[in-house]
Amino acid sequence: MTEEQKKTKIAALTEKRNHLHKQLEDTDSSRKKNKLAAQIVTTEEKIKKVRTGERLTRQEKRDLVAYSFIAPNFIGFAVFTLGPIIFAFVLAFMKWDGNSPIKFVGLQNFLLMFNNERFQASFINTIAYCLGTVPFTLVCALGLAIVLNQKVKGRNFFRTVSFFPYVASLVAVAAVWNMLFSPQKSGPVNMILYHLGVSAKNLPKWCADPDWVMFTIVLFSVWKNMGYYMVIYLAGLQGINGELYEAAGLDGCNSWQKFRYITWPQLQPTTFFVTIILTINCFKVYDIVYMLAGGSNGIVSSSAMVLVYHIYEEAFRNWNLGYASAVAMVLFLMVLTITLIQFRGEKKYAN
Amino acid sequence: MKVKSTSYKINRCLLYVVLLLLTFLMLIPFAWMLSASLKLDKDVFIFPIQWIPENPRWRNYIDIWTKIPLSKFVLNTVKITLIVTFLQLFTSSFAAYAFAKLNFKHKNFLFMAYIATIAVPWQVYMVPQFMMMRSFGLNDSHLAIIFLQAFSAFGVFMMRQFYQGIPDELCEAARIDGMTEYQIYGKIMLPLSKPALSTLTIFTFVNTWNDFLGPLIYLKTEAKKTLQLGLKMFISQYSTDYGLIMAASVLALIPVLIVFLSLQKYFVEGVAATGVKG
Numbered sequence: 001m002t003e004e005q006k007k008t009k010i011a012a013l014t015e016k017r018n019h020l021h022k023q024l025e026d027t028d029s030s031r032k033k034n035k036l037a038a039q040i041v042t043t044e045e046k047i048k049k050v051r052t053g054e055r056l057t058r059q060e061k062r063d064l065v066a067y068s069f070i071a072p073n074f075i076g077f078a079v080f081t082l083g084p085i086i087f088a089f090v091l092a093f094m095k096w097d098g099n100s101p102i103k104f105v106g107l108q109n110f111l112l113m114f115n116n117e118r119f120q121a122s123f124i125n126t127i128a129y130c131l132g133t134v135p136f137t138l139v140c141a142l143g144l145a146i147v148l149n150q151k152v153k154g155r156n157f158f159r160t161v162s163f164f165p166y167v168a169s170l171v172a173v174a175a176v177w178n179m180l181f182s183p184q185k186s187g188p189v190n191m192i193l194y195h196l197g198v199s200a201k202n203l204p205k206w207c208a209d210p211d212w213v214m215f216t217i218v219l220f221s222v223w224k225n226m227g228y229y230m231v232i233y234l235a236g237l238q239g240i241n242g243e244l245y246e247a248a249g250l251d252g253c254n255s256w257q258k259f260r261y262i263t264w265p266q267l268q269p270t271t272f273f274v275t276i277i278l279t280i281n282c283f284k285v286y287d288i289v290y291m292l293a294g295g296s297n298g299i300v301s302s303s304a305m306v307l308v309y310h311i312y313e314e315a316f317r318n319w320n321l322g323y324a325s326a327v328a329m330v331l332f333l334m335v336l337t338i339t340l341i342q343f344r345g346e347k348k349y350a351n
Numbered sequence: 352m353k354v355k356s357t358s359y360k361i362n363r364c365l366l367y368v369v370l371l372l373l374t375f376l377m378l379i380p381f382a383w384m385l386s387a388s389l390k391l392d393k394d395v396f397i398f399p400i401q402w403i404p405e406n407p408r409w410r411n412y413i414d415i416w417t418k419i420p421l422s423k424f425v426l427n428t429v430k431i432t433l434i435v436t437f438l439q440l441f442t443s444s445f446a447a448y449a450f451a452k453l454n455f456k457h458k459n460f461l462f463m464a465y466i467a468t469i470a471v472p473w474q475v476y477m478v479p480q481f482m483m484m485r486s487f488g489l490n491d492s493h494l495a496i497i498f499l500q501a502f503s504a505f506g507v508f509m510m511r512q513f514y515q516g517i518p519d520e521l522c523e524a525a526r527i528d529g530m531t532e533y534q535i536y537g538k539i540m541l542p543l544s545k546p547a548l549s550t551l552t553i554f555t556f557v558n559t560w561n562d563f564l565g566p567l568i569y570l571k572t573e574a575k576k577t578l579q580l581g582l583k584m585f586i587s588q589y590s591t592d593y594g595l596i597m598a599a600s601v602l603a604l605i606p607v608l609i610v611f612l613s614l615q616k617y618f619v620e621g622v623a624a625t626g627v628k629g
């Protein structure tokens with residue numbers, strides 16, 4: 001840049017700045033004022049940049065430093081998460097087997113889906129799993145939290161123990177469950193039931209019986225996950241003001257009344273939050289079903305089909321990628337609904 | 352007064368009984384697993400259950416290594432887990448620092464991109480993600496699993512929340528002293544964020560170690576399989592080798608058990624923090 005060019009540029013920028021100053025004086029709205037002030041600052045920085053002959057303003061340099069912090073994560077995130085999410089919405093309206101060209105088919109995937117028996121079964125089972133797991137886990141987690149919130153010896157040991165199933169490898173613990181709940185009479189659980197007086201022909205066949213399979217899955221899921229929600233409840237319990245209990249004690253309340261009138265209402269935000277997380281996690285269930293109900297080839301019968309399993313089999317066994325994405329949209333809408341409820345609830349409980 | 356103390360004692364006793372019962376329920380599958388892993392297949396289902404085998408069959412723990420390429424599986428899993436955990440810790444704490452402590456153009460927009468994905472479970476976009484990885488030539492490779500796990504929005508959120516709790520004055524003072532942003536991150540923020548990093552470590556470690564669906568979709572070659580996938584494969588192939596299955600299961604649990612016991616304080620704090628704040 002020659003001296004001459006520099007001068008004209010500075011003159012132009014200065015004029016712009018003065019113009020902005022004038023506007024600033026004329027305007028009344030504070031939002032506009034802030035905006036103008038920011039523009040003045042950038043213009044002034046630009047003037048300085050031209051004057052000193054530097055290539056970047058200070059703010060631009062700062063931006064670059066900030067982007068260098070974000071870039072490693074954001075690039076990975078944009079490519080491997082954001083991109084596929086956008087792709088998923090498009091794919092739901094397409095027909096594609098992964099090799100031949102993609103074809104737009106409008107709502108056809110959704111029409112196919114609602115008439116597909118496997119989809120219907122998977123939808124109903126997912127809801128049933130949810131209805132069984134959510135209340136059951138909630139009650140167990142709360143009970144466990146209340147017991148473990150007492151001052152008892154070895155409290156930390158008990159907490160660790162109840163949390164361990166949650167972190168344990170699913171494949172490993174599912175293998176044990178499959179043996180413990182073996183459908184034969186010789187299975188340990190059935191053996192115990194038999195010795196308790198259940199006749200041999202009435203012994204449940206657990207995962208081998210279409211009527212029992214969901215129940216077994218729910219039972220397993222409660223056992224595996226309640227420790228996680230127990231920890232959330234513990235945090236909630238520790239947030240309750242102890243004076244409330246003291247006051248209630250002076251008024252002669254018994255334990256049940258204390259629970260009914262102090263603990264339960266005070267824990268309402270926690271219960272709300274746990275319900276939300278639990279429900280969303282239930283919608284996403286897949287591997288538990290695959291481990292417990294999938295045979296040696298991993299094929300699950302329609303009595304235990306869940307949505308994610310349906311997505312998996314349609315996409316990676318039948319290569320109906322468009323159809324699978326349409327099912328994924330249903331899953332997304334279910335999760336979105338719960339998330340919106342959560343946002344509304346958070347507003348309510350924030351006050 | 353005396354009446355009260357006896358009723359108190361009864362309550363205490365009841366409490367302990369309940370606790371022991373619960374512990375029993377929680378631990379019994381693990382105990383059974385351990386006990387069965389030391390038995391011959393034919394002795395596994397003997398009733399009444401023999402908790403401590405008369406002749407513990409330690410051979411199960413040796414045989415399992417030759418029956419399936421277990422050492423290969425373990426190695427694959429260790430490799431993937433370590434790389435993912437490192438990438439996750441490094442990139443999310445790095446990005447979180449910018450979101451928490453720096454002002455820059457499009458900051459809110461970029462952060463919104465992260466927020467918008469919270470409500471979208473992985474299962475919703477796993478299909479297009481797979482197709483994309485395949486077009487990159489990454490299917491049946493460990494790199495796919497690593498990319499899929501390493502850049503989660505969760506890590507950025509968690510670290511950002513923690514950094515926001517550190518007073519801005521600390522950074523300002525360092526800037527006046529002439530430190531660059533990278534120095535502030537490396538010398539001030541990182542050492543302060545040990546608790547948050549530990550929480551993120553254990554979450555990432557456990558999730559990656561135990562992940563099943565990701566490897567199931569991507570890894571087809573046996574030599575590339577992870578421990579979870581290999582274990583499942585073994586269970587399907589030798590479904591009646593009960594003793595061996597249980598021995599393999601015990602082995603698959605040990606690393607997580609060690610990490611969990613050594614970092615459990617952070618795990619519990621992490622769950623509680625994300626739980627309370629939502």
